[in-house]
Amino acid sequence: MRKIDRRIVIVVSVIFILGLAYGLMRFLIAQKEEPPVRQTIESRRFVRVEPVKYTSISSSISEKGRLSSIAEVDIVAEASGKIEAGTVTLKKGASFSKGDVLFLVYPDEAILSLKARKSQYQNILAGILPDLIIDFPEAEESFSQFFATINVGKPLPPMPEIEDSKLKIFLASRNVISEYYNIQRDELQLQRHTVRAPFNGTFIDVYMELGAFTNTGGKVARAINTDHLELEVPLKRSEASWIQKGDPVTISSEGSYTWKGKVIRKSQFVDENTQSQTIFISLPYDREQPLMAGEYLVAHFPVRPIEGAMEIPRNSVFNSDEVFVARSGRLAKERINVIKLNASTLIFNGLPEGDSVVVQQLINVSEGTLVQVDKEAASQQMQPGGPGGGPQANPAVQPGAGENKKEQSAKKARNK
Incomplete structure (x- = not known):
């Protein structure tokens, strides 16, 4: 019995001590002053x-572009044979004028073959002249003159007009007409052995040297026209929409030279790499300030008010x-x-x-x-x-502000 009472006393004592400790802890916590809560101050950003x-804004577009020739062609051989020298040096960078002989493709064999064919044609005409005197006396004089004017070293003269159907049948049966056109074809083929410049330009590349053998259609050189150039200017599509065909353009270079050009066309596609639309500007040839293909110039497009x-x-x-x-x-x-x-x-x-x-x-x-x-x-x-403009007064600093503060502090001291 005493043991049970003792346990009860111990349990009650522990509970009492714990309750007392908890109450003391709450009392001490209540005595502690709460720290003042800081008010959040929203910061201000200074902005312009x-x-x-x-209003109406004048906007211009300036962009750099590359100068290129309007004609860049491959010079090919229209006959087969050995390449011989013309009146122009067949080298990269050599210049030429329109009509100059760029090179020859061994024409000697073709010349002799053409002369032999003309001689055979003269033999055919000589054989029909007696028949013309008997059967067609009205045509004898014209064909006699035609026969006399044929020179194997010169182009064929024009054939007399044939109006009589019987005469036409007679001449066709003797191969007079067909052989005439065959000789004209050979004359054209001989001209292809001489390659002439189609424009004023220069060689930008040469694939075959003098003495080399070329086949028909073989590339010999590459040339560009130096008299007519155009400037290719890539623009963003949003900017290209402001440019119209025929607009005048001012072109400038780093050397402070200027030229006047004109927009001749706009590409109807966008470059897949740069996503730009190309504007093409035509530039006239200027001997005092010559332009060269490949150089970069700046194009200044006209000012348009918005x-x-x-x-x-x-x-x-x-x-x-x-x-x-x-x-x-x-x-x-x-x-x-x-x-x-x-x-x-x-x-x-x-x-x-x-x-x-x-x-x-x-x-x-x-x-x-x-x-x-x-x-x-x-x-x-x-x-x-x-x-x-003139200086503005700072509203944060007002005149007399320091004096007002001094007067207020003096009044407080007198009151005390």
Whole structure:
């Protein structure tokens, strides 16, 4: 019995001690003062803004392009044989004029074959002349003159006109007509042994040297026309849409030379590598300031006014067509209508006039961020002289502010 009472006393004592400790802990916690809660202060971002005001903006396009010839052709041999020298040096970079003999393809054999055929033709005509005197006396004189004017070293003279059907049958039966046209074909074939320049130009590559043997259709050289050049200017498709066929263009080089050109065509496809549309500009030949194919020039396209638009820096636009505007001291997102992209600026419309559009790049900000307008920039924009206007008074520093503070402290001391 005593053992049971003793256990009860021990249990009650432990519970009492634990309760006392818990109550003491709660008392001590209640005596501790709560730390003051710091109020969160929302920071302000200084931003530069411009009031939205639409005007007429003159926008130009300048881009570099490569000069190329309007004619770049392969010079091929139209006959087979050994390549012989003409009046022009058959070397890369050699220049020539229209009609110059570029090279010959061994014509001696073709010349002798043609002379032999003309001689045989004379033999045919000599055999029919007695028959013409008897059967066709009215045609005898014309064919006698035709026979007398044939020279084996010169082109065939024109054949007399044949109106009589019987005479035509007679001449056809003696191969007079067919042989005449066969000789004319051989004369054309002989001309193909002499290759002449189709335009004023230069060789940009030579595939065969003098003395080499070429087959019919073999490539001998590659040439370009140096009198008529055109400038190929790649533009973004959005910029190319502003260019029209026939527009005048000013061309400039690094040497401060300028030329006048004209847009002659626009490519109707986009380059798959550069995603650009090519504009072709024709340039006249200028002997005082000669141009050369392959050099790079800058094309300045005409200025076109854009009505009802505004220009801002490109880095102030994000997501391709969104900007921040400052309203009631906070940022708000707005979409704009992008009209044209320049190198560092952008022309747009779509915002209500009078809004304050942010004209600087903002990082780590979101819609609703508290902002304060950069007053120095704003005052320069609002002053009638721009940045050169008169100085503005700083509202944070007012005259006499130091004197008012001194008077207030003196009154407090007298009251004490």
